[in-house]
Amino acid sequence: MDVLSDVLAAMRAGQPYAGRSTCRAPWGVRFAASDAACCHIVLQGGCTLIPATGPPTALGVGDILFTGPRHAHTLADQPGSPAIDFQPNKADGYSVIELDIPGVGAATEMLCVCYTFDLVRPHPLLDTLPPEIHLPARVGDHTALRATVDMLGTELHQPRSGTDAILPALIDMLLLHVLRTWLDEHADHTDIGWATALTDPAIATALHHIHRQPENPWTVEGLATRAGISRATFAKRFTTAVGQPPLTYLTWWRMTTAARLLRRSDTPIQTIAHRCGYSSEYAFSKAFKREFGRPPNHYRHERPPAAVQTETLSHVAGRSEHRPGG
Incomplete structure (x- = not known):
């Protein structure tokens, strides 16, 4: 199991949405501080990132901008231009959103993707990300990322047979890259x-x-042996890098896995308990209540109807249906 892919699956909540936008100056779009992270790619023209704090940043053709959750920002042709709020209607089940702002000035075309993250229990990786990640366009750099942008842009511009299946993979690929x-x-x-x-x-x-094996009775010594270094060195390096001691992170990951299975599947609680390293449902329920403040069955019943999905223990990552619209 790839750790980065697994981390993103743990952070994901709900369905992502994407779209192409064409905006003519003067224009501006405000993105509120929310549970969504966004990727903006300039396809034509240029624009300015105006963060909630800090100086503006000019974006040119081919530039890629990632903005993390809880970070409000505005994109505009230039500072001071009138701006509208970005308020997509996600209730209709469409994953593709078109945004066109008419005007008399120069046109800017962009590709935008938004991912909803679970901020109730965010993965610690989120804490290490800056509010904005700016990847300037440079010839020969990030070829896999550029190829993903090209494929995603083509599918959004010209939906064809199979687009429903291709879009989710491309959207995930963009964030991963x-x-x-x-x-x-x-x-x-x-x-x-x-x-x-x-x-x-x-x-x-x-x-x-x-x-891969959260159910295993891991010890610090056992993990250090797998890592091929001494127990003391491993414990120090792991804590420094991850931000938590090894067994603390193990418990955190077990509970995160359990919460996702409870919310996104109908797997029996006893099976989830064993999957997460607990010998009995009672021990698991006690640990889960200590972590979440309520027992597993109450946590499961609090899930919204849209969260009910069919999942297996071998694949905890959520799956969303996507279909082109606009």
Whole structure:
């Protein structure tokens, strides 16, 4: 199981949505602080990022901008232009949203993707991400990311047979490539824990085993053995990179896995307990209540109807149906 993909599956909530926009100056679009992270790609023209705090940033053709959840921002042709609020109607089940702002000035065409994250129990990776990640267009850089942008843009511009199946994969690929690019560029920055965690072979190996087998009775010594380093060195490096001691993260991941299965499947609670490393439903329920403040059956019944999906224990990641609209 790939750790970064698994982390994103744990953070995901609800269905992402994407669209192409054409805006003619003067224009502006405000994105409120919410549980959504966004990727904006400039396809034609240019615009300005106006963050809630800090100086504006000019964006040109080919630039990619990632904005994390809880971070309000505005995109505009220039500071001071009139702006509208971005308020997509997601209730109709469409994943494709078109936004056109008429005007008399120069046109800017963009590709925008928004992902809804679970901020009730966010993965610690979110804490290491900056409010904005700006990836300027440079010839020869990030070829896989650029190819994904091209494919996604084509599917949104010209939906065809199979677009329903292709869009979800491309949307996930875009976010994965953006985060992978940023993590790779910061792998040597020891102050950015998860960039180190995913590139340090020893820590990445331990995370792989925790994510693949949360039911295993792991010990710090056992994980250190799998990582190929001493217990003391492993415990220190893991805590520094991940932000939590190994067994604390193990418990956190077990409870996160359990919460997702409760909300997104009808798997029996006893089966979930065993899947998450508990020998009895009673022990699991006690630990779950300590973590969430209510027992598993109450937590499951609180889920919204739209959250009920068919999932298996081998695939915890949520799946959403997508169909082109506009």
